[in-house]
Amino acid sequence: MSGILDNRQRVMDTIVTLEGRRQIADGKLRVEYVSFTDAAVFYEIDAVSGSADATARIYFESSHLPQDQITFEADDSGKLKPFKNSSQFQILGGNIFVETSGSVGVSGSTTYTGKDYEYLTDNRFSSAAETILASSVDNFKKLQTLGTKDVLFLEEEQMKLSKANINFVINRSHQIEQEKSKVSLVSLPSIFYNNLFSRSKNFRYLPPINKINDKNVDKTNDNVIAANSIGNYTKFSEQETLTFDSLNKELKKIEDQGYKQVVRFDSTSLNNKLVSQVFEITKQDMLKLDVFEFGSFKHENKMKQVFFVGKVLTDDNQSDTFVRMYTLIFEQ
Secondary structure: OOOOOOOOOOOOOOOOOOOHHHHHHHOOOOOOOOOOEEOOOOOOOOOOOEEOOOOOOOOOOOOOOHHHHOOOOOOOOEEEEOOOOOOEEEEEOOOEEEEEEEEEEEEOOOEEEEEEEEEOOHHHHHHHHHHHHHHHHHHHHOOOOOOOOOOHHHOOOOOOEEOOOEEEEEEOOOOHHHHHHOOOOOOOOOHHHHHHOOOOHHHHHOOOEOOOOOOOOOOOOHHHHHEEEEOOOOOOOOOOOHHHHHHHHHHHHHOOOOOOOOOOOEEEOOOOOOOOOOOEEEEOEEOEEEEEEEEEEOOOOEOOOOOOEEEEEEEEOOOOOEEEEEEEEEEE
8 A cells, every 4th residue: 555645745657658568679769859738637716716726626647649659750761650649540661551340250169250350552552551650640739738838929830831742853855864773783882882971970970089188189080090090990982072062063953953942931939840751652552761961061141951762672783772853952
């Protein structure tokens, strides 16, 4: 038997949700932000204090809810993991299915009812995919998180974009360069040789060196590494570090071919914090594309944050290769 020994202290009941447990099992749980909600709170008016004291009420324990899952998760191949939503559609491994009428069977003296599922394709798949993608925003709204309204944007609380849809058309006037129209996967550099990752610390040439007490020394500089190297370690990638200027020249060629699209955020918040997910949807499959940050740069008196969007594929040599599909640049 237990009880509250000090009724002057507040008790907060917390649990690790099913989504949290799944991420713990995958070794991917990272607590970065905390939000609070009053979705299950009952408010009662009090003439004196404004709100009645709630300490004498009966409280329900915390429980698992479908809206605990907001962001879509994918495996290494991009296949989406099961996502809880209030619609009739379910997703598993990038495929969308809907539960149909159950089947009845007999095993010995026991009668059981099974569930039948129909996998969707073509137009039904596209329609269901839009419903499932919208459920991510619906789950976030159902959380009813507490926040402070931006006093400078009271009239425009909804984010507005200058374009709702973007189409890239390939025809005679907008042709892809012949050498880039069809490329063998084996001929593409693996992730460790791809200069798109050359700015990432995880893919730099950083052999062990003797301890340097001076914090102002750039330990990634090749001359510093050579002067303080402990041993002779092979440098696998011989490609130079990709700079923003080099990338900008490459993107300028793509822009001249008519493959650049500009989207303006006509109405947004003061902090301008955005959360985005990128998907590839076919007639019978839905993949979550890989996005990684290239870096932030100041160019023409504007801050530009560059992201690469694409897929990680495995070639015939069993090497992981990143295939870039889009380059996203957010500037302010």
